[in-house]
Amino acid sequence: MMNLSEKLKYCRTDSNLTQAQVADELHVSRKTISGWENGHSFPDTTSLVLLSDVYHVTVDDLLRDDRLLKHYTKVNNAHLASHKICQFTYYANIVLWLLSYVELFRPAGMHSILIPLLLLINLVVYLTHFSGWYYS
Numbered sequence: 001m002m003n004l005s006e007k008l009k010y011c012r013t014d015s016n017l018t019q020a021q022v023a024d025e026l027h028v029s030r031k032t033i034s035g036w037e038n039g040h041s042f043p044d045t046t047s048l049v050l051l052s053d054v055y056h057v058t059v060d061d062l063l064r065d066d067r068l069l070k071h072y073t074k075v076n077n078a079h080l081a082s083h084k085i086c087q088f089t090y091y092a093n094i095v096l097w098l099l100s101y102v103e104l105f106r107p108a109g110m111h112s113i114l115i116p117l118l119l120l121i122n123l124v125v126y127l128t129h130f131s132g133w134y135y136s
Contacts, residue, residue, distance in 0.1 A: 005039035007062055011055035012037070026050050068082035082129050096122060 012033075017034040026033075026047060035041040043051060052059045057088055077098065096119040103115050 003039065004042065004062065005037050008033075008043075008051065009037040011051075011057055012064070015055050017054070022051075022054060055085050086126060086129045088123050091128065092117065092122050093126055 012019070012120045023030040023033045027118060028047070038041050048059050052062055096115060100115045100119055103112060
C-alpha cells in the first residue's frame with residue numbers, strides 16, 4: 001500500500017525527473033517537493049493537478065488509497081451475495097406459495113406441515129436479506 005508521498009516519489013523517479021526539475025515545472029522550491037515526498041507536507045489541489053500532468057497520471061491515481069479500494073470491493077461482493085440470496089428466496093417463496101395453495105385443496109388425507117414450514121423459513125431469510133424497503 002502506497003501513501004501519497006510514496007506515490008509522488010515513485011512517479012517522479014518513474015518519469016526520470018529530479019526534484020529540482022519537478023520544482024521548476026510547478027514553480028515551487030525543491031524543498032517543497034522533498035517535503036511532499038517525505039510526507040512532511042502535502043500538495044494543494046492545484047499542485048496535485050499539475051503533478052498529475054507532469055507525471056502523466058490521473059489525480060485519482062495519486063490520491064486513491066488501496067485500502068479503501070479493497071474495502072469497497074469487499075462491500076460490493078457482500079452486496080452481490082446478499083442480492084443473489086434475496087433473488088433466490090424470492091423465487092422460492094413464489095414456488096412454495098403455489099405448492100401451499102395446491103396443498104390447501106388436497107382432497108383427502110392429512111396435510112403436510114412441511115411446505116408451510118419451508119415457506120416460513122424462506123420468508124424469514126428473504127426478509128433478513130431484503131434491503132429495498134426502509135423504515136419511516
